[in-house]
Amino acid sequence: MTAHEGEKILEQTGAAIRRQRLAEGLGLKELARLSGLSISALSLIETGKRDPRLSTLDRIAKSLGTKVSTFFQDPAVDELKAGSTGSGYDLSEFE
Structure with missing residues (x-):
């Protein structure tokens, strides 16, 4: 992994x-209180300037009522899934 790829992962995870956090209607101050992390630490994580430990991501996720894996999902894929009316792939031609 290149340094640029690592930075991109941190930025995407922070975003x-x-x-x-915003979907839950929380400010940094509220999330800091819930997670036990400082506002500045959360800000650095959200902007991709700090590489959080997995245990820190777990604290944040639990404070937001979600799973750590949520932070690694592509929002574009989620939007496609939400708009999809099909039940999956059409594999009828392979029968």
């Missing part, structure tokens, strides 16, 4: 945390 996912921010989206989840």
Whole structure:
């Protein structure tokens, strides 16, 4: 993994945390209180400037009422799934 790829992962994960926090209607101060992390630490994580430990991600996820895996899902894929009316792949031609 290159340094650029690592930075991109941190930025994407931080953005996912921010989206989840805002979806829950929480400010940084409230999430800090719930998770036991400082506001500045959360801010650095959300902006991709700090590489959090897995245990820190777990504390954040639990405070937001979700799972750590939520932070690694592609929001574009989630939107496609939400708009999908099908029940999966059409494999009829392979029968």
